[in-house]
Amino acid sequence: MKLKKRQICWFSNIDGYLIVMQIECHDISYQYPQTDAHVFEHLSCQVTGPGFHALFGQSGLGKTTLARMIAGELTGYSGQIQSRQIAEVLYAHNMERFPGWAGIGDMMASTMQASGHDMLNELVNAFGIQPVMNARFSQLSLGQKNRANLIRYLLQKFDLLIMDESLANVDETTRGRIIITLKTLFPEKCFLYISHNMMEIAKFCNQIVVLRSPCKHPQTSMISGQNLMTENNFVMKDLEQTMLEIVHAS
Amino acid sequence: MLHRRIQQFFLVYFLGLLSLLLVKYLLNLSDYVIPGPVEIWQTCKSVFARYVFNVLDTLWIAVVGHIISIILAFMVGILGRHNSWIGSLIKATAYSIQAYPIVAVAPIIFILLGDGLITRLLIAVMICYFPLLLSVIGILSEPVDSIEHFYVSTKRMNWRLQVRIRAYENINKLTTVIAGSATMAVVGTIIAEFIAADAGIGYSIRTALYQSDLSKILTALFLIGIGTSLYLTGLEWVGNVIQRKCQI
Numbered sequence: 001m002k003l004k005k006r007q008i009c010w011f012s013n014i015d016g017y018l019i020v021m022q023i024e025c026h027d028i029s030y031q032y033p034q035t036d037a038h039v040f041e042h043l044s045c046q047v048t049g050p051g052f053h054a055l056f057g058q059s060g061l062g063k064t065t066l067a068r069m070i071a072g073e074l075t076g077y078s079g080q081i082q083s084r085q086i087a088e089v090l091y092a093h094n095m096e097r098f099p100g101w102a103g104i105g106d107m108m109a110s111t112m113q114a115s116g117h118d119m120l121n122e123l124v125n126a127f128g129i130q131p132v133m134n135a136r137f138s139q140l141s142l143g144q145k146n147r148a149n150l151i152r153y154l155l156q157k158f159d160l161l162i163m164d165e166s167l168a169n170v171d172e173t174t175r176g177r178i179i180i181t182l183k184t185l186f187p188e189k190c191f192l193y194i195s196h197n198m199m200e201i202a203k204f205c206n207q208i209v210v211l212r213s214p215c216k217h218p219q220t221s222m223i224s225g226q227n228l229m230t231e232n233n234f235v236m237k238d239l240e241q242t243m244l245e246i247v248h249a250s
Numbered sequence: 251m252l253h254r255r256i257q258q259f260f261l262v263y264f265l266g267l268l269s270l271l272l273v274k275y276l277l278n279l280s281d282y283v284i285p286g287p288v289e290i291w292q293t294c295k296s297v298f299a300r301y302v303f304n305v306l307d308t309l310w311i312a313v314v315g316h317i318i319s320i321i322l323a324f325m326v327g328i329l330g331r332h333n334s335w336i337g338s339l340i341k342a343t344a345y346s347i348q349a350y351p352i353v354a355v356a357p358i359i360f361i362l363l364g365d366g367l368i369t370r371l372l373i374a375v376m377i378c379y380f381p382l383l384l385s386v387i388g389i390l391s392e393p394v395d396s397i398e399h400f401y402v403s404t405k406r407m408n409w410r411l412q413v414r415i416r417a418y419e420n421i422n423k424l425t426t427v428i429a430g431s432a433t434m435a436v437v438g439t440i441i442a443e444f445i446a447a448d449a450g451i452g453y454s455i456r457t458a459l460y461q462s463d464l465s466k467i468l469t470a471l472f473l474i475g476i477g478t479s480l481y482l483t484g485l486e487w488v489g490n491v492i493q494r495k496c497q498i
Contacts, residue, residue: 071403090403097396099415100496111406149400156404 021085021190022048023070023160028079030065038214039065040077045209045220047192052183054193054201054225055162057211057250063194066211067091067162070192086159086190093164096149098137104148105133112155119185123151126181128174142169147178154182160190167195176231179204183229202242203228210249221249255479263475267468285465293465294472301454301466305473308439308450309481311367315374316435319382320428322375327386328413341387348380353441360446370442370450377438378431385427389420421496425489432485436478 024046031038039062047053055063068074070081071091083089098107108120124130127147132140140148150166167175175197182191183204195201201208205225212219223245228234267290274284281289330340356373363369390413397415401407417424443452451470458466 073403093399095396096399099397099418101414101418111400111404152400 020048021050021159022046023083023086023190023192024081025066025070026080026082028066028069028077028081030062030069030077033076040219041214042217043079043219045222047190047207047209049206050188050190051206051227052179052191052193052204053207053209054195054205055209055211056195056198056201056246059196061211061213063211064093064164067164067192067194070160071162083160088156088158089160089162090153090156090158091162091164092150092153092166094146094149094166094168097145098148098152100136100138102136103134104129104137104140107137108148108152108155111152113157116155120151120155122185123154123181127151127178143171143174146170147174150178154186158189160192162192162194164194165196166193172197172200173231175200176204180229180231198243198246199239202226202239202246203234208242208246210246212250223249255483256476259475259479263472270468282462283464290465290468293463294469297454297466297469298473301451301470301473304449304451304454304470305477308443308452308474309436309477311370311450312374312432312435312439313481315371315439316378316432318371318375319379319431319435322379323382323386326383327390328409330383330387331390331413331416333391337387337391341384344380344383344387348384352376352380352438353445356442356445365446365448367449370439370447373442373445374435374438377441378434381434382427382431385431386424389423389427390416392416392420394419418496421493425486425492429482429485429489432482433478436474436481440474 024044026044028040028043029038030040043066055067057063065074068091069077071089073091098104102110109117112120124133127150129140129144129147129151132144132148137145137148146166146168147170150163153161167178170178179193179200193201193205203226206227208223208225210221210223212221223242226234226239226242270284271287273279274286285293326340326344330337330344352373355376359369359372363372394415397419398407398412401411401415439450440452440455443450444456445452447453451474455467455470458464458470
Protein backbone atom coordinates (compact mmCIF):
# COMPACT_ATOMS: atom_id res chain seq x y z
CA MET A 1 0.00 0.00 0.00
CA LYS A 2 1.49 3.29 -1.08
CA LEU A 3 1.12 6.06 1.47
CA LYS A 4 1.79 9.73 1.31
CA LYS A 5 4.26 11.03 3.91
CA ARG A 6 1.60 13.02 5.84
CA GLN A 7 -0.70 10.01 6.11
CA ILE A 8 1.84 7.88 7.94
CA CYS A 9 1.04 9.58 11.25
CA TRP A 10 -2.53 8.33 11.23
CA PHE A 11 -1.77 4.83 10.16
CA SER A 12 0.10 2.45 12.39
CA ASN A 13 1.67 -0.83 11.61
CA ILE A 14 0.85 -3.70 13.97
CA ASP A 15 2.08 -7.19 13.05
CA GLY A 16 2.30 -6.24 9.43
CA TYR A 17 -1.27 -4.86 9.21
CA LEU A 18 -1.98 -1.20 8.67
CA ILE A 19 -4.47 0.17 11.19
CA VAL A 20 -6.28 3.27 10.11
CA MET A 21 -7.87 5.92 12.34
CA GLN A 22 -11.49 4.90 12.56
CA ILE A 23 -14.60 5.25 14.62
CA GLU A 24 -17.24 2.61 14.10
CA CYS A 25 -20.74 2.35 15.56
CA HIS A 26 -22.16 -1.14 15.27
CA ASP A 27 -25.79 -2.13 15.84
CA ILE A 28 -26.56 0.73 18.23
CA SER A 29 -30.03 0.80 19.79
CA TYR A 30 -31.09 3.35 22.32
CA GLN A 31 -34.15 4.89 23.86
CA TYR A 32 -34.20 7.76 26.31
CA PRO A 33 -35.00 6.77 29.91
CA GLN A 34 -38.72 6.79 30.73
CA THR A 35 -39.78 7.01 27.07
CA ASP A 36 -41.05 4.36 24.69
CA ALA A 37 -39.71 5.82 21.47
CA HIS A 38 -36.42 4.54 20.15
CA VAL A 39 -33.88 7.09 19.03
CA PHE A 40 -31.71 4.46 17.37
CA GLU A 41 -32.61 0.98 16.21
CA HIS A 42 -29.71 -1.14 15.02
CA LEU A 43 -27.80 1.91 13.84
CA SER A 44 -24.43 1.30 12.23
CA CYS A 45 -21.99 3.74 10.68
CA GLN A 46 -18.31 4.46 10.46
CA VAL A 47 -15.93 7.29 9.77
CA THR A 48 -12.46 6.42 8.58
CA GLY A 49 -9.28 8.45 8.50
CA PRO A 50 -8.43 11.91 9.72
CA GLY A 51 -9.99 15.00 8.20
CA PHE A 52 -13.22 16.91 8.39
CA HIS A 53 -16.27 14.64 8.50
CA ALA A 54 -19.89 15.43 9.20
CA LEU A 55 -22.89 14.08 11.00
CA PHE A 56 -25.98 15.44 9.30
CA GLY A 57 -29.68 15.00 9.90
CA GLN A 58 -32.91 16.74 10.73
CA SER A 59 -33.50 18.09 14.22
CA GLY A 60 -34.47 15.50 16.81
CA LEU A 61 -32.99 12.49 15.02
CA GLY A 62 -30.27 11.99 17.63
CA LYS A 63 -27.13 13.65 16.28
CA THR A 64 -26.18 15.01 19.69
CA THR A 65 -27.10 11.72 21.35
CA LEU A 66 -24.86 9.79 18.97
CA ALA A 67 -22.07 12.33 19.41
CA ARG A 68 -22.26 12.01 23.19
CA MET A 69 -22.17 8.22 22.88
CA ILE A 70 -19.04 8.41 20.74
CA ALA A 71 -17.47 10.81 23.28
CA GLY A 72 -18.28 8.38 26.09
CA GLU A 73 -20.60 10.83 27.82
CA LEU A 74 -23.71 8.73 27.32
CA THR A 75 -24.08 5.08 28.19
CA GLY A 76 -26.98 2.67 28.49
CA TYR A 77 -27.20 1.77 24.80
CA SER A 78 -26.88 -1.61 23.21
CA GLY A 79 -24.37 -2.29 20.46
CA GLN A 80 -20.75 -1.29 20.21
CA ILE A 81 -18.74 1.78 19.48
CA GLN A 82 -15.18 0.95 18.54
CA SER A 83 -12.36 3.27 17.77
CA ARG A 84 -8.98 2.62 16.26
CA GLN A 85 -6.03 4.96 16.53
CA ILE A 86 -8.29 7.33 18.45
CA ALA A 87 -7.34 7.65 22.10
CA GLU A 88 -8.66 11.09 23.01
CA VAL A 89 -12.20 12.08 22.02
CA LEU A 90 -13.51 15.53 22.87
CA TYR A 91 -17.04 16.77 22.42
CA ALA A 92 -17.63 20.52 22.09
CA HIS A 93 -21.09 22.02 21.82
CA ASN A 94 -22.48 25.47 21.34
CA MET A 95 -24.16 25.78 24.74
CA GLU A 96 -20.88 25.85 26.65
CA ARG A 97 -19.65 28.84 28.62
CA PHE A 98 -16.41 30.03 30.18
CA PRO A 99 -16.27 30.83 33.89
CA GLY A 100 -16.90 34.54 34.31
CA TRP A 101 -14.17 35.52 36.75
CA ALA A 102 -11.52 36.32 34.10
CA GLY A 103 -11.17 37.37 30.48
CA ILE A 104 -11.35 34.68 27.79
CA GLY A 105 -7.66 35.09 26.94
CA ASP A 106 -6.64 34.32 30.51
CA MET A 107 -9.09 31.43 30.70
CA MET A 108 -7.70 29.92 27.48
CA ALA A 109 -4.13 30.36 28.69
CA SER A 110 -4.95 28.64 31.98
CA THR A 111 -6.19 25.50 30.24
CA MET A 112 -3.61 24.95 27.53
CA GLN A 113 -0.24 23.30 27.40
CA ALA A 114 2.81 25.51 27.83
CA SER A 115 3.80 24.95 24.19
CA GLY A 116 0.43 26.07 22.88
CA HIS A 117 0.97 29.83 22.73
CA ASP A 118 1.88 29.93 19.03
CA MET A 119 -1.12 27.80 18.18
CA LEU A 120 -3.35 30.01 20.33
CA ASN A 121 -2.20 33.15 18.50
CA GLU A 122 -2.68 31.49 15.13
CA LEU A 123 -6.19 30.30 16.01
CA VAL A 124 -7.22 33.61 17.56
CA ASN A 125 -6.19 35.46 14.39
CA ALA A 126 -7.80 32.94 12.07
CA PHE A 127 -11.03 32.89 14.07
CA GLY A 128 -11.16 36.70 14.25
CA ILE A 129 -11.55 37.11 18.00
CA GLN A 130 -8.33 39.02 18.71
CA PRO A 131 -10.17 42.24 19.72
CA VAL A 132 -12.19 40.49 22.45
CA MET A 133 -9.50 38.41 24.10
CA ASN A 134 -9.56 40.56 27.24
CA ALA A 135 -13.35 40.58 27.48
CA ARG A 136 -15.39 38.35 29.80
CA PHE A 137 -17.34 35.56 28.11
CA SER A 138 -20.69 37.16 28.93
CA GLN A 139 -19.67 40.29 26.99
CA LEU A 140 -19.17 38.39 23.70
CA SER A 141 -21.67 37.91 20.90
CA LEU A 142 -23.05 34.40 20.35
CA GLY A 143 -20.74 33.81 17.39
CA GLN A 144 -17.70 35.01 19.34
CA LYS A 145 -18.66 32.76 22.24
CA ASN A 146 -18.79 29.71 19.98
CA ARG A 147 -15.46 30.55 18.34
CA ALA A 148 -13.78 31.12 21.72
CA ASN A 149 -15.13 27.81 22.99
CA LEU A 150 -13.90 25.96 19.91
CA ILE A 151 -10.41 27.47 20.27
CA ARG A 152 -9.98 26.20 23.82
CA TYR A 153 -10.90 22.69 22.67
CA LEU A 154 -8.45 22.89 19.78
CA LEU A 155 -5.68 23.70 22.27
CA GLN A 156 -6.25 20.39 24.05
CA LYS A 157 -4.81 17.00 23.28
CA PHE A 158 -7.29 15.14 21.07
CA ASP A 159 -7.54 12.66 18.23
CA LEU A 160 -11.22 13.18 17.48
CA LEU A 161 -13.06 16.43 18.12
CA ILE A 162 -16.82 16.36 17.77
CA MET A 163 -18.09 19.85 16.97
CA ASP A 164 -21.79 20.01 17.76
CA GLU A 165 -23.04 23.23 16.14
CA SER A 166 -19.75 24.75 17.23
CA LEU A 167 -19.88 27.39 14.52
CA ALA A 168 -23.51 28.37 15.01
CA ASN A 169 -24.16 32.14 14.86
CA VAL A 170 -20.94 32.67 12.91
CA ASP A 171 -21.23 34.26 9.46
CA GLU A 172 -20.76 32.03 6.42
CA THR A 173 -17.46 33.51 5.24
CA THR A 174 -15.84 33.23 8.66
CA ARG A 175 -17.17 29.69 9.08
CA GLY A 176 -15.59 28.65 5.79
CA ARG A 177 -12.30 30.27 6.77
CA ILE A 178 -12.34 28.53 10.15
CA ILE A 179 -13.00 25.10 8.66
CA ILE A 180 -10.19 25.51 6.15
CA THR A 181 -7.88 26.66 8.98
CA LEU A 182 -8.76 23.53 10.96
CA LYS A 183 -8.09 21.30 7.98
CA THR A 184 -4.74 23.00 7.38
CA LEU A 185 -3.55 23.19 10.99
CA PHE A 186 -4.74 19.75 12.11
CA PRO A 187 -4.32 17.43 9.10
CA GLU A 188 -3.72 14.38 11.29
CA LYS A 189 -6.78 14.92 13.52
CA CYS A 190 -10.30 13.72 12.97
CA PHE A 191 -13.22 16.15 13.20
CA LEU A 192 -16.88 15.18 13.29
CA TYR A 193 -18.89 18.27 12.48
CA ILE A 194 -22.58 18.53 13.32
CA SER A 195 -24.36 21.29 11.44
CA HIS A 196 -27.63 21.95 9.63
CA ASN A 197 -25.88 23.89 6.88
CA MET A 198 -26.04 21.41 4.01
CA MET A 199 -23.98 23.44 1.56
CA GLU A 200 -21.17 23.91 4.05
CA ILE A 201 -21.11 20.20 4.83
CA ALA A 202 -21.23 19.19 1.17
CA LYS A 203 -18.44 21.64 0.40
CA PHE A 204 -15.90 21.05 3.15
CA CYS A 205 -16.52 17.60 4.59
CA ASN A 206 -14.96 14.36 3.49
CA GLN A 207 -17.34 11.68 4.76
CA ILE A 208 -20.90 12.65 5.60
CA VAL A 209 -22.94 10.40 7.86
CA VAL A 210 -26.59 11.19 7.16
CA LEU A 211 -28.82 10.24 10.07
CA ARG A 212 -32.35 9.11 9.18
CA SER A 213 -35.51 8.48 11.11
CA PRO A 214 -35.55 5.30 13.29
CA CYS A 215 -38.36 3.91 11.14
CA LYS A 216 -36.06 3.90 8.10
CA HIS A 217 -33.56 1.11 7.59
CA PRO A 218 -30.65 1.47 7.53
CA GLN A 219 -30.77 4.42 9.87
CA THR A 220 -27.66 6.03 8.42
CA SER A 221 -26.40 6.68 4.98
CA MET A 222 -22.85 7.52 3.92
CA ILE A 223 -22.14 10.27 1.40
CA SER A 224 -18.80 11.52 0.11
CA GLY A 225 -18.41 15.28 0.36
CA GLN A 226 -16.35 17.60 -1.82
CA ASN A 227 -13.71 17.95 0.93
CA LEU A 228 -12.51 21.30 -0.41
CA MET A 229 -9.33 22.88 0.89
CA THR A 230 -10.13 26.32 -0.46
CA GLU A 231 -13.33 28.31 -0.20
CA ASN A 232 -14.10 29.14 -3.81
CA ASN A 233 -12.32 26.56 -5.86
CA PHE A 234 -15.20 24.18 -6.52
CA VAL A 235 -17.34 22.94 -9.39
CA MET A 236 -20.94 23.97 -8.79
CA LYS A 237 -22.31 20.90 -10.54
CA ASP A 238 -20.39 18.53 -8.27
CA LEU A 239 -21.47 20.45 -5.18
CA GLU A 240 -25.11 20.33 -6.27
CA GLN A 241 -24.76 16.62 -6.89
CA THR A 242 -23.46 16.06 -3.34
CA MET A 243 -26.24 18.16 -1.88
CA LEU A 244 -28.83 16.21 -3.84
CA GLU A 245 -27.37 12.96 -2.52
CA ILE A 246 -27.65 14.28 1.03
CA VAL A 247 -31.28 15.32 0.48
CA HIS A 248 -32.15 11.92 -0.97
CA ALA A 249 -30.37 10.10 1.83
CA SER A 250 -32.03 12.03 4.66
CA MET B 251 -29.90 51.00 51.34
CA LEU B 252 -29.53 51.73 55.08
CA HIS B 253 -31.90 54.66 54.85
CA ARG B 254 -34.61 52.49 53.22
CA ARG B 255 -34.19 49.62 55.66
CA ILE B 256 -34.34 51.89 58.73
CA GLN B 257 -37.37 53.65 57.27
CA GLN B 258 -39.11 50.29 56.76
CA PHE B 259 -38.28 49.24 60.32
CA PHE B 260 -39.56 52.55 61.77
CA LEU B 261 -42.80 52.15 59.84
CA VAL B 262 -43.37 48.59 61.09
CA TYR B 263 -42.31 49.38 64.64
CA PHE B 264 -44.44 52.48 65.07
CA LEU B 265 -47.44 50.80 63.41
CA GLY B 266 -47.08 48.00 65.95
CA LEU B 267 -46.76 50.50 68.81
CA LEU B 268 -49.77 52.42 67.56
CA SER B 269 -51.84 49.20 67.37
CA LEU B 270 -50.83 48.39 70.94
CA LEU B 271 -51.92 51.83 72.17
CA LEU B 272 -55.13 51.52 70.18
CA VAL B 273 -55.89 48.22 71.92
CA LYS B 274 -55.08 49.84 75.27
CA TYR B 275 -57.50 52.74 74.75
CA LEU B 276 -60.20 50.69 73.01
CA LEU B 277 -60.28 48.06 75.74
CA ASN B 278 -59.53 50.57 78.46
CA LEU B 279 -56.56 48.57 79.73
CA SER B 280 -54.57 49.81 82.72
CA ASP B 281 -51.04 51.27 82.49
CA TYR B 282 -49.84 48.15 84.27
CA VAL B 283 -50.77 46.01 81.25
CA ILE B 284 -49.90 48.47 78.48
CA PRO B 285 -48.16 51.66 79.60
CA GLY B 286 -49.08 55.00 78.08
CA PRO B 287 -46.90 56.87 75.56
CA VAL B 288 -45.40 59.18 78.21
CA GLU B 289 -44.33 56.28 80.40
CA ILE B 290 -42.90 54.43 77.41
CA TRP B 291 -40.90 57.52 76.46
CA GLN B 292 -39.57 58.04 79.99
CA THR B 293 -38.56 54.41 80.40
CA CYS B 294 -36.91 54.54 77.01
CA LYS B 295 -34.82 57.54 78.07
CA SER B 296 -33.78 55.92 81.34
CA VAL B 297 -32.69 52.53 79.94
CA PHE B 298 -31.60 53.58 76.46
CA ALA B 299 -27.84 53.81 77.07
CA ARG B 300 -27.70 50.53 79.03
CA TYR B 301 -29.80 48.73 76.40
CA VAL B 302 -27.61 50.04 73.57
CA PHE B 303 -24.63 48.30 75.19
CA ASN B 304 -26.72 45.17 75.73
CA VAL B 305 -27.71 45.13 72.05
CA LEU B 306 -24.08 45.61 71.01
CA ASP B 307 -23.14 42.73 73.32
CA THR B 308 -25.78 40.55 71.64
CA LEU B 309 -24.85 41.71 68.16
CA TRP B 310 -21.17 40.89 68.41
CA ILE B 311 -21.99 37.37 69.57
CA ALA B 312 -24.47 37.05 66.70
CA VAL B 313 -21.86 38.30 64.21
CA VAL B 314 -19.16 35.93 65.49
CA GLY B 315 -21.69 33.07 65.55
CA HIS B 316 -22.77 33.91 62.04
CA ILE B 317 -19.19 33.95 60.75
CA ILE B 318 -18.49 30.58 62.41
CA SER B 319 -21.69 29.18 60.87
CA ILE B 320 -20.74 30.41 57.40
CA ILE B 321 -17.26 28.88 57.63
CA LEU B 322 -18.63 25.59 59.00
CA ALA B 323 -21.47 25.47 56.46
CA PHE B 324 -19.04 25.94 53.56
CA MET B 325 -16.57 23.39 54.91
CA VAL B 326 -19.24 20.74 55.47
CA GLY B 327 -21.16 21.83 52.35
CA ILE B 328 -18.09 21.22 50.18
CA LEU B 329 -17.90 17.68 51.56
CA GLY B 330 -21.65 17.17 51.33
CA ARG B 331 -22.01 18.32 47.71
CA HIS B 332 -21.08 14.86 46.42
CA ASN B 333 -23.60 12.15 45.69
CA SER B 334 -21.34 9.73 47.54
CA TRP B 335 -22.15 8.08 50.87
CA ILE B 336 -20.48 10.89 52.82
CA GLY B 337 -22.58 13.46 50.99
CA SER B 338 -25.77 11.50 51.66
CA LEU B 339 -24.81 11.06 55.31
CA ILE B 340 -24.14 14.78 55.78
CA LYS B 341 -27.40 15.74 54.06
CA ALA B 342 -29.46 13.22 56.05
CA THR B 343 -27.87 14.34 59.34
CA ALA B 344 -28.37 18.02 58.54
CA TYR B 345 -32.03 17.45 57.60
CA SER B 346 -32.65 15.48 60.80
CA ILE B 347 -31.01 18.06 63.07
CA GLN B 348 -32.66 20.93 61.18
CA ALA B 349 -36.04 19.33 61.85
CA TYR B 350 -35.30 19.30 65.58
CA PRO B 351 -35.92 22.58 67.47
CA ILE B 352 -32.55 23.80 68.74
CA VAL B 353 -34.33 25.85 71.40
CA ALA B 354 -35.42 22.59 73.00
CA VAL B 355 -31.79 21.48 73.22
CA ALA B 356 -30.63 24.83 74.62
CA PRO B 357 -31.31 23.97 78.31
CA ILE B 358 -29.03 20.93 78.00
CA ILE B 359 -26.26 23.16 76.65
CA PHE B 360 -26.78 25.58 79.55
CA ILE B 361 -26.62 22.73 82.06
CA LEU B 362 -23.43 21.37 80.52
CA LEU B 363 -21.60 24.61 79.69
CA GLY B 364 -23.09 27.14 82.10
CA ASP B 365 -24.59 30.50 81.18
CA GLY B 366 -21.49 32.20 79.80
CA LEU B 367 -20.42 33.49 76.43
CA ILE B 368 -19.61 30.08 74.90
CA THR B 369 -23.15 28.84 75.47
CA ARG B 370 -24.72 31.91 73.85
CA LEU B 371 -22.31 31.61 70.93
CA LEU B 372 -22.95 27.88 70.52
CA ILE B 373 -26.73 28.29 70.45
CA ALA B 374 -26.46 31.18 67.95
CA VAL B 375 -24.22 29.02 65.73
CA MET B 376 -26.54 26.00 65.98
CA ILE B 377 -29.65 27.99 65.13
CA CYS B 378 -28.27 29.58 61.97
CA TYR B 379 -25.85 26.81 60.91
CA PHE B 380 -28.22 24.06 59.76
CA PRO B 381 -30.48 26.09 57.46
CA LEU B 382 -27.33 27.70 56.04
CA LEU B 383 -25.70 24.30 55.54
CA LEU B 384 -28.71 22.91 53.67
CA SER B 385 -28.75 25.93 51.36
CA VAL B 386 -25.00 25.72 50.73
CA ILE B 387 -25.21 21.98 50.01
CA GLY B 388 -28.13 22.61 47.64
CA ILE B 389 -26.20 25.29 45.76
CA LEU B 390 -22.85 23.49 45.63
CA SER B 391 -24.31 20.13 44.61
CA GLU B 392 -26.06 21.59 41.55
CA PRO B 393 -23.78 21.07 38.52
CA VAL B 394 -23.24 23.94 36.09
CA ASP B 395 -22.99 21.67 33.04
CA SER B 396 -22.47 24.44 30.51
CA ILE B 397 -19.22 25.45 32.23
CA GLU B 398 -18.11 22.22 33.86
CA HIS B 399 -18.38 20.11 30.70
CA PHE B 400 -15.09 21.39 29.25
CA TYR B 401 -13.14 20.78 32.46
CA VAL B 402 -14.61 17.32 32.95
CA SER B 403 -13.97 16.34 29.31
CA THR B 404 -10.37 17.53 29.45
CA LYS B 405 -9.83 15.95 32.90
CA ARG B 406 -8.97 19.32 34.44
CA MET B 407 -11.77 19.33 36.99
CA ASN B 408 -10.80 19.30 40.66
CA TRP B 409 -12.85 20.05 43.78
CA ARG B 410 -11.57 23.61 44.14
CA LEU B 411 -12.47 24.50 40.56
CA GLN B 412 -15.86 22.84 40.90
CA VAL B 413 -16.68 24.74 44.09
CA ARG B 414 -15.41 27.98 42.55
CA ILE B 415 -17.56 27.57 39.44
CA ARG B 416 -20.70 26.69 41.39
CA ALA B 417 -20.20 29.42 44.00
CA TYR B 418 -19.47 32.02 41.32
CA GLU B 419 -22.50 31.06 39.24
CA ASN B 420 -24.75 31.21 42.31
CA ILE B 421 -23.21 34.23 43.99
CA ASN B 422 -26.59 36.01 44.15
CA LYS B 423 -28.24 33.05 45.87
CA LEU B 424 -25.32 32.63 48.28
CA THR B 425 -25.27 36.29 49.33
CA THR B 426 -29.04 36.22 49.83
CA VAL B 427 -28.82 33.04 51.91
CA ILE B 428 -25.98 34.47 54.02
CA ALA B 429 -27.83 37.75 54.59
CA GLY B 430 -30.98 35.79 55.47
CA SER B 431 -29.16 33.61 57.98
CA ALA B 432 -27.88 36.72 59.80
CA THR B 433 -31.38 37.21 61.21
CA MET B 434 -31.29 33.62 62.44
CA ALA B 435 -27.98 34.30 64.21
CA VAL B 436 -29.45 37.35 65.98
CA VAL B 437 -32.58 35.42 66.91
CA GLY B 438 -30.47 32.50 68.16
CA THR B 439 -28.38 34.73 70.39
CA ILE B 440 -31.41 36.49 71.86
CA ILE B 441 -33.11 33.15 72.52
CA ALA B 442 -30.01 31.87 74.29
CA GLU B 443 -29.85 35.01 76.40
CA PHE B 444 -33.56 34.82 77.09
CA ILE B 445 -33.38 31.23 78.29
CA ALA B 446 -30.52 31.41 80.75
CA ALA B 447 -27.68 33.83 80.02
CA ASP B 448 -26.60 36.68 82.29
CA ALA B 449 -25.87 39.31 79.64
CA GLY B 450 -27.17 40.70 76.37
CA ILE B 451 -30.47 42.18 75.30
CA GLY B 452 -32.27 38.83 75.60
CA TYR B 453 -31.34 38.79 79.29
CA SER B 454 -32.66 42.37 79.63
CA ILE B 455 -35.96 41.31 78.01
CA ARG B 456 -36.23 38.39 80.43
CA THR B 457 -35.64 40.73 83.39
CA ALA B 458 -38.23 43.18 82.03
CA LEU B 459 -40.67 40.29 81.61
CA TYR B 460 -40.24 39.29 85.28
CA GLN B 461 -40.94 42.96 86.18
CA SER B 462 -43.93 42.99 83.78
CA ASP B 463 -42.44 46.18 82.30
CA LEU B 464 -43.69 46.42 78.73
CA SER B 465 -41.98 49.81 78.22
CA LYS B 466 -38.56 48.20 78.69
CA ILE B 467 -39.50 45.36 76.33
CA LEU B 468 -40.64 47.84 73.68
CA THR B 469 -37.40 49.80 74.04
CA ALA B 470 -35.40 46.58 73.73
CA LEU B 471 -37.35 45.58 70.63
CA PHE B 472 -36.72 48.99 69.10
CA LEU B 473 -32.97 48.72 69.63
CA ILE B 474 -32.85 45.09 68.44
CA GLY B 475 -34.58 46.21 65.23
CA ILE B 476 -32.12 49.05 64.69
CA GLY B 477 -29.11 46.80 65.42
CA THR B 478 -30.32 44.00 63.15
CA SER B 479 -31.09 46.49 60.37
CA LEU B 480 -27.56 47.87 60.60
CA TYR B 481 -26.03 44.39 60.46
CA LEU B 482 -28.21 43.28 57.54
CA THR B 483 -27.44 46.47 55.65
CA GLY B 484 -23.72 45.89 56.19
CA LEU B 485 -24.05 42.33 54.88
CA GLU B 486 -26.07 43.43 51.86
CA TRP B 487 -23.46 46.06 51.09
CA VAL B 488 -20.68 43.44 51.20
CA GLY B 489 -22.85 41.14 49.03
CA ASN B 490 -23.40 43.89 46.48
CA VAL B 491 -19.69 44.68 46.33
CA ILE B 492 -18.91 40.99 45.71
CA GLN B 493 -21.62 40.73 43.05
CA ARG B 494 -20.40 43.87 41.29
CA LYS B 495 -16.81 42.60 41.31
CA CYS B 496 -17.98 39.28 39.86
CA GLN B 497 -19.87 40.98 37.05
CA ILE B 498 -16.97 43.17 35.82
